[in-house]
């Protein structure tokens with residue numbers, strides 16, 4: 001399990017990899033591939049499952065791993 005701290009959230013996840021996306025809209029949560037169901041034929045940009053905002057690729061500066 002990982003505990004990830006972002007600007008607005010502390011996220012506990014069963015994922016063992018680093019988060020792949022971060023929301024650049026309201027919620028600023030990080031997400032993994034398993035959270036995002038992208039239909040690439042419709043969407044060019046993945047959409048945040050929580051607030052519907054756009055996501056971008058997460059980098060190490062976007063979050064802190066607490067464990």
Ligand SMILES: [Zn+2]
Nearest residue numbers: 023027048051
């Ligand atoms: Zn969001």
